[in-house]
Amino acid sequence: MKKLYIYLLLVGCILSACDSVKDLQPTFNPGEAVPQAAVNAIKQEFPEATQIKFSTLEKDKLWESNFQFKVDRMSAIVNNIGKITETYKVTNGIQLPDNAKTYINTNFPGSTIKNICQQVAPNTGAIIGYKVIVTLTDGKDIAVIFDGTGTLIMVASNDRPGPGGGPNGMGGPPKIYFIEQKDLPEVIKAYLLEKHQNYTFVKAAVSIQGGNKLYSVVITKDLTTFEYLFDEKGNILRSGTLGLLVPVYKLDYRPLSFPDLPQKIKDVLSANFAEWSYENGITFSQNGVLQGYYILITSQKKQFAVQFDSNGENGRGSQVCGAPGASSGKYEIKTIQPKDLPETITTFLSNRYKEFIYIQTSLITDKDKKIYWVAIVKDNFVINYSFDDKGKVLGAFENPLKFSSGKLVAKYMQDNDIPSKIRAYFNTYYPGWVFKAGLMHYVDSQLFSYIIAIKVGNENYILSFDANGNFVAARKG
Structure with a gap:
């Protein structure tokens, strides 16, 4: 009896981890009925399914169904016209290929794998991919998608330090589902067409986490893969490339959370800045080799950028935001999403820089003044801007990212x-x-x-x- 209890407990943990939302329907969410077409699709595709439950991905459009099918616990994504777009095994004991494990351990050191869902072909049951929920060192959950060989397809959620929703400001596990190219927002399709003419579409996913809707897109052209993370307004939050067309001097950027900041760097910051607080940061690499760290902090109501080499040494920094004199009165700095910036600011940046990545967006309230602090990456440079609440530029500081100067x-x-x-x-x-x-x-x-x-x-x-x-x-x- 004790063994049975432990088994049921483990299965329950798996189901809870892979459920996208908790508002199960129709019993527990009478305000929104699941269309009969969606219910029939599950019953027809899996006639022996039992314990069928539905949870909402997008209201009136898309649902995840969890059910028992023979000896396996399964889940499927189904839309309002009864089309099943994804099918997963969520039974305990799913093993990731070793190369997928290596990718997670190398690129998210210190993280833990929360659960693994194995994507299978509806008709044959062949393994076609893996959806892995990974908990980062700062507590945020992200989804990492691999194909059947264990090769990375995309990081289909926001791994950048910053705000979310729900417990601890993280928003809980992301709700993830794949979409077709035609279903991308027009602003994203227009950007990809202008930037990469005649590209081949690989994969796109929607992630909903902490009230934010994001789009992960992977395309390829001339044996080079491009991955983007967009918000719903088309702002680029992250991008990456790998392939033959990547310029040899191009740097790759990876978000850096505070728990992953080397202690050596923390010690240097503590020795040079009074009561500093970490705001954001990135690591930058060249062809997979770490070149350095770029750190954004607040100290005494002012914002500073500090850069270190790959050993956490040779730190150099400068003030990039905040009044030159002493600040008085109420002071608050709040991290916001790029989509929450005033349109005058986003328009200014998109007109001035045709392609860039947001790494920091904050609203600073200093007594009766509001200041927007924005840091972006463009062509191996970080540019820090401060704007007033009407979008007027108050200051701009450009920092080159230093890397190997060899030929x-x-x-x-x-x-x-x-x-x-x-x-x-x-x-x-x-x-x-x-x-x-x-x-x-x-x-x-x-x-x-x-x-x-x-x-x-x-x-x-x-x-x-x-x-x-x-x-x-x-x-x-």
Whole structure:
């Protein structure tokens, strides 16, 4: 009896983790009835399903159904006309491929895997992907999506430090569902078409968390993968690229939460700033190698940017926001989302910079004045702006991100240039692979990294490795 109780408890934990919302229908949410077409779709596709329950993803449009099917606990996404768009196994004991585990451990150190849902093909039951909820060191839950080989497709939720909703300001686990290209907002489709003509669409997902609706989009062009995280107004919150078209000097940026800030950097900040508080930060890397840290803090009612090298040393900083003199009266700084900025500010930035990424958006209330503090990344520079409540620029500070000053050269490679260690990796995770193209990066004539595109069946994959052949990253594209 005790063993049975433990088993039921574990299954209950899994169901709770994979449920998108708690307002189960129709019994527990009589205000919104699930259309009969959605109910019939589940019963027809899974005639032996029992314990069927529905929860809302988008009111009157989309639902998640959780049910028992033979020995497996399952979930499915179904729309208001009865079309099932996604099907998952959520039974205990699902194992991620080792390369997917490596990606999570490398890119989200200190995080924990909360649950794993295994996406299966509706008709055959073949494994086609994994939806993994990961809890970051700051307590925020994000969704990481892999294909059936364990290759990353996208991070389909907001991993940036900042506001959310619900307990601890995080908004709880994100509600995630995939959409087709035609269902993207027009402003996002227009941006992608202007920036990447004749691109190939890979995947798009909607994530709803803490009252914020975000769009993750992955596209590919010329053996290069591009990933974007947009808000519903089309503001870019995160972007990343991997492939043969990426400029050799381009930096990649990753959000940095306070728990992940190295203690050495915290000690330097404490020694130089009185009563400082962490606002935001990023790490920046080149071809998978960490180059440095860019930190935004508040101290004595003023905002500072401080940059460190990859060892957390050689810190240098400057004030980027706040009155030059002493502040008096009531003072409050509140992190907001880019979509909450006044339109005059977002219009100014989009007209001045055709492509950039928001890394910090805050509203500062200083006595009877309101100041908007905005930090963006553009072409290996961080630009900090302060605006008044009417959108007038009060100050602007541009900081170049320092990185290796050595001479970088990219050379095309052939199949016989692939080291045996990388070949072994391909044979393990991509059986039947065929070489398509590749680059070897050199810094001051020393091998630095590999970027290699391969094909498996009809799918292209782009992978990066360091000079020793150690895996760094992979993308489907």
